[in-house]
Amino acid sequence: MNNFTKLLFACFCLSGVFLFGCKEEFDEYYARPEGLEGPVYQVLSDSVRFRGNFDHYLALVDRAGYKQTLSSAGYWTVFAPNDEAFEQYFEENGLSGIDDISDEKAYEIVTYSLVYNAYSMRDLGYYQTGPGNDTLSSSFRRKTAYYKGVYKDNVYGEELDVVDANRNGVATYSISDNNNKYIPYYVQHYLDRMELTAEDIEGFYDRPYTGAQVANANVVESNVSAENGYIHTVDRVIEPMPNIADYLKDKPEYSLFKSILEMEFRSRDNNTAVNYDATTYPELTERFAPVYDLAGPVYVKSYTGTYAFAPNNENFLSGGNIAQSDSWTLFAPTNEALQKFLDEVLLEYYGELANVPDPILFDFVNMHMWQTALWPSRFPLMTNLLNEEARFDPEADIEERKVLSNGLFYGTNQVQQGNFFFTVYSRPYLDPNYSIMLELLNSYRFTVSDPGQNFAMLLMSNQQLNDAGFVYDPGARDVWTYNGSASQAYERLIRMLELSIIKLGSPDELQDISGSGIVETLGGEYIRYENGQFFASGNVESGELIDVNEDETYEAINGRDFYTEGLVSYTEKVxxxxxxxxxxxxxxxxxxxxxxxxxxxxxxxxxxxxxxxxxxxxxxxxxxxxxxxxxxxxxxxxxxxxxxxxxxxxxxxxxxxxxxxxxxxxxxxxxxxxxxxxxxxxxxxxxxxxxxxxxxxxxxxxxxxxxxxxxxxxxxxxxxxxxxxxxxxxxxxxxxxxxxxx
CATH class of the missing domain: 2.30.180.10 (FAS1 domain)
Structure with a gap:
């Protein structure tokens, strides 16, 4: 061995000694700290504190394929049912034990118990509004690992592979969003911030509110730390809840309301409420076809953006963290209650649902939808898109109440007393013979349909307006004409309309028009009545006073509609x-x-x-x-x-x-x-x-x-x-x- 070789050999030996010493220092520095809890799976399975209390849950975790996930790095909140909760679940569902639970059901229970990110019970009371803003927020929902995915749906006799919309409106689907379901929970901070009572929560469940509740389960032990999150023990097994659309589908007592919501009486081409789209998102077919072994395309089922929300959308508004703090609410009248409304109100001029114009159907649905979680004590406080509070008595009018994955559901024994259907606005709104007047009322509809304001209306029929020289043709170059000319035609009609809407101090103010009086109209001008006839300045000039068909007078909740034999007119004299x-x-x-x-x-x-x-x-x-x-x-x-x-x-x-x-x-x-x-x-x-x-x-x-x-x-x-x-x-x-x- 020459000197150079000896030198190399010596260096190699010294480096080995050095590396061995470094490894010892590395292991010592990065070794697992003493006292650090293990991952969720190990905490529930191996710790002295929990060993033997979560055998059923862990068995389902294994079968659902989540053992590795909960044994590894991550960031989870786990609502873990203990074995007592499972024993109760077995008894309630007629199961002999854990082996009777299918792999599909195991996957649902486990993934729905897992919330993304780790939250203590205190932190669950807030939603993430940004740095420093959490203390101003309140929350009662969190996104879980469970999502519905592709399902079979019978659409006009054809079985389609479908995914639910994850945004409101048509062609708004977000490819990056699986439409994960949310799980509800209730902590005192949320109730305090929303000024709710325990009764608000208890009405949805079969047990008293304890201050820490997840769906229908009580939290019996909370804030158990694990390396990869928090564990909160619950005393009931929580299955994924249906969303509002799925719940309606499975409840035949609301089938009539569902038929209006989804316009089941329309052909597929003419259905403007529900859309099945397989062309806009080819990525969905590429993604799901191999997973579900699909032969055909995947369709997105979405609802018109005219609705306050899509009842199959698990998110809230545009998604994001605000979905932690709020949800949808739907009031669905039973078939019996809705049929009564159809017979007495909606179908009076149309005969059957297929003949009712789409805008009226949209308004009917929207008057039962709220873009907020509407708890019973808040019925009078929050309004729907039509600016109406919930006009239901929580005790007398509510048949059932459910907290679902995307909102609150109330089954009712009456229809919402909607402004458009029960006020003076309802006659031109519902009667196609007054469609021109309805068009003119567009800018006034929220005024005259406000039950807090009282009016009388002198109805102007299409025939009366046509006979007077007015023509409305939405497809023409000149939409509004008077005696063949577009000049001032619309302005004339608006002034006549305002003269036809009378301000009242109370709904029954003009109950008797057999005497005489003078009344102010919506535009600020005055008209008069005498001996059952109305007249404005132009009627005085022409001598053509307006007769009222008193037998046909409609009494609304905010006044009355008069069917007349003429039109109000104004003088053009100075x-x-x-x-x-x-x-x-x-x-x-x-x-x-x-x-x-x-x-x-x-x-x-x-x-x-x-x-x-x-x-x-x-x-x-x-x-x-x-x-x-x-x-x-x-x-x-x-x-x-x-x-x-x-x-x-x-x-x-x-x-x-x-x-x-x-x-x-x-x-x-x-x-x-x-x-x-x-x-x-x-x-x-x-x-x-x-x-x-x-x-x-x-x-x-x-x-x-x-x-x-x-x-x-x-x-x-x-x-x-x-x-x-x-x-x-x-x-x-x-x-x-x-x-x-x-």
Whole structure:
């Protein structure tokens, strides 16, 4: 051996000694710390604390193929049923033991007991809203390892391989989301944050709420640490819960509601509620075909995005962590309750469901859907997409209640009393003979269908509108026309519509229209009724008053709908013309006609713009004669004296009240002493001269009277029989004295 070889040999020996010493140091540094718990599987199977208490659960873990998973690194929350829970499960399901549980059922039980990420019971009370925000949140659900996957579904007589939608709407499926099911649990933090009571939870289960509950199981031991997560022992076996769509499918007592939800009475091509799509996501077929040994494509079953949610979507809204804090809610009426509603309401004009327009069916479904977990104590607090609270009595109207994998389910013995179906909006909404009026109501539907506001509507039928020269053709270039012209056609109709919607103080205010009265309409203008007939300013002008078919009047929860023999119309005359043509205003008209504020060629009055609301207070002829005799008003309306003409101008302007229409109905003015209103008259310094109007001078009760007090404290009484003269955006009243402004 030469010297070089000896050197190499010595170096090799020294390096071996060095490496051996390093390995000892490495093992010592990275050795498992003493006292560290083992993985979940080992904690449940080998520890002195739990050995022999989870034999059934561990047997299922083995058969489900999760032994390695729970024996390895990871991050899990495990809701582990103990052996006593399984013994109870065997008895309840007629099983002799663990061997009677199929491998498929074993997989379901195990994967549904596993929640992604490790949470203590305290942490389960919060959902992950971001750093520092958890304390503001509350949670009652977590995503599990279980998902339904591909299943067989009979679709119009054809058996398809289907996966459920994991987002709301059509063509929104997320390829990266398996639509995993969520498991519900209840800790006190959630109840406190949501202001819920124990009764809210107990109503869904057959046991008292203990403060720590997972589905229908109590947590008997919590926060057991393991190397790869937390273990919480539960006293019942928890099977995966169906989602809302699956629960409906398996409950024949709700089959009629399901048929509407999924439009089973439509052909597949005409079904706008449910869609089966195998072309948009070919990756699904590639992924699942070898797993399930499929011969054909995989279809995504989705529901229209018009619905508040897809009842087969396990996620909440767009998915993400917010699904930990909230879920869907569905109220499903029983077949008997729903059939009664169909017979009495929905099918009154259609005969059968196949004839009902899709938008009405969508609204019907949506009035039973909530985009939140609606616990019984919160029925009055949260609204659906149609802005309705849940109108069910939790004790009298709820037949059953279930917490399902994607939301709360209530079986009910009545239909939600939806705004669109039970208010004054319902008649044009449901009756196809009033479809034009319904189209015009689009911008007003949430107003007139609000049960908190009261209205009467004078219904305008398609035939009446067509006979009046109006045509609605949504496929035409000019959708709205009047006597063949599109100019102002829609605007005319909207004004007529607003004149046809009467504001009421109570639903029964117009129960009797055999007398006389004046009422405000939705647009702020007034119309009148007398001896069972309605009329607006245009009806007065034409002499065509509107007869009411009182036997057909529909009484809604917020008013009534009148079926009529005509349409309301408005005058196109300006305010000056109305004054000039009204006999009881003759002397006032004479002063106006010869004044400096009136333009005879344009018929305009200074300060009065078309479309502006006005109340005109017109002194009677006798009142004007008395003012002339008293020297407060020039005797000659055509005087050439500048001072007298200025006095006439002041006299006229002080009797015009702009921006308001006030009538003797006890409304608008809430003060016992009346309210101040500005007039058209102003001083040289720009100070607006005002009057005080009291339209309930004899108290807030019929018959109403009305007084006007001027700046000198003089009180003028409105002569009711000669008042309430209707004009375009104005009402004119006769008063018994001239108002004085100085």
């Amino acid at each position: 305010l000056a013309e109305i004054i000039m043509e009204t006999p009881q205003f003759a002397k006032f008209a004479e002063y106006l006609e010869h004044s400096s504020i009136y333009n005879a060629s344009t018929l305009q009055i200074e300060g009065v713009s078309p479309g502006q609301f006005f109340t005109v207070l017109v002194p009677s002829d006798e009142a004007i004669e008395a003012a002339v005799a008293a020297g407060t008003l020039p005797a000659d309306p055509m005087t050439g004296d500048a001072a007298e003409r200025e006095a006439i101008t002041a006299f006229l302007k002080y009797h015009f009240v702009p921006r308001n229409t006030i009538v003797p109905d006890g409304k608008k003015i809430v003060s016992d002493n009346g309210e101040e209103f500005s007039t058209l008259l102003a001083s040289l310094e720009g100070e607006i001269k005002k009057v005080v109007i009291d339209n309930s001078a004899n108290g807030f009760q019929a018959p109403y009277t009305m007084t006007v007090t001027d700046l000198n404290g003089n009180v003028a009484n409105v002569n009711i029989p000669e008042s309430n003269v209707l004009a375009s955006y104005a009402v004119l009243h006769q008063i018994d004295r001239v108002l004085e402004s100085n």
